[in-house]
Amino acid sequence: MGAALARHFLGAGDRVVVIGRSRAKFDALLATVTGDDRSAASRAEFVAADLSLVADSRRVVEHVQANHERIDALVLAASFIRQRRHTTAEGHEASWALFFISKYLFVTGLAALLRAAERPVVVNTAVPGARADAIDFDDLEMGEGFTFARSNAQQRRANELLGILATNDNLNLAYVTWGPARLVRSSFAGEVGKGMKVAAAVLGTLWGQRPDAAVRPIIDIIDAPAPGRAAYRGVKKRTLTVGDHDDEDAARLAAAVGHELS
Template structure:
């Protein structure tokens, strides 16, 4: 029986993966905001044939844009599990504008990079205890190597959605360099090939709202169909870093000093979280 941890596991593709792993007989820890959505997920998994899913599932409520919630959840996961086979980093909350949390940090940077960094590093020994550990990071792969502003990681001076998105995507590829210092670990940066029918949770602009309301129901993939390539990658992991759009492998974009940039990113995040 594998132990699977999924952030953002109560909705969309995260929920589809959670249901799959419950049907497969795995232990599943779901991190999310809504207990009601988690209860609905359990009911759906049971209706799909999962045996006693409630006995193998755990819900951890959290807002992962907050440092305190990340630390609390990671501590609880460490208390409950000696081994984690699969870590899926799928939490999402889209913000078109810069938003500062109650802790004084930029919310998107915290959610889409710092939280993932904390899960990867804070659970590293639990992943190392697994035979064939896998991390799936649903950060869409492929962006330019110079996308990170190391002097202004929270983009206080020049925030735009596109700039923030590019920086987060590049940072998550660098996070894979840090994660795969465990030579047995498979780190997959993955994004769906096509539009997916999901809630597009967050504060979205008019174009994204129109897409979610009108276009996605017509042409979007069902989340369960969208994650089938991820399931295959989890079930047959290949150590090292890789990037995929759907089932198609995408080339990682090398920079002039990826190792140095990964170290620089780690130092910056550690300074941020330690005050």
């Protein structure tokens, strides 16, 4: 979906920075940009990074800060699904590092560039609607009791709380947690069991949307952002999950992640 969005905005004449692991995939993406404008390559930039590594996420933030004056839209869409707990070379639980820590570093580290935009928007492809109590603040990396379902719910809830931190800091900012209306026929990169692989392949073939169709609602959100937090499934706005102490939880999350990264 990230590639489909990059293709769209390059075709529309925007400058796009793509962050990923594979330059070959970036080159292939550039070759598919359509439209009359032949200047896409000069408006596209690739930054190689493994976003499950804190050092790489920090390096990207520094690179973007040094080379860009403003960010109109920040799309957080890297995905690598792991059914089992996995530790990165830096010692962090890999799904938490990719699906939350890197997003936290981007949203907080690039806040000044988002503030420089007239109508800034963050689209975080973390499916909204996780339970308000899905975060184990005392064991964010799930040293105990890791399951795919718990890990998935925790990062989704954390990404909603990240929206509270981001919009408190920038009243102009639109912060959207977004999930597709139904399965998207994407690469489903990850280390998953045969059951999940087969289910995704079968369901994707039968009911899956093409990525370029699935991202249409994201394009509309980016083109006309509304300040504040919002949650969407496809084109449909969803009610934001409201817990008893969301502001306190958001502050607690920031403190716990700060401690993790110190």
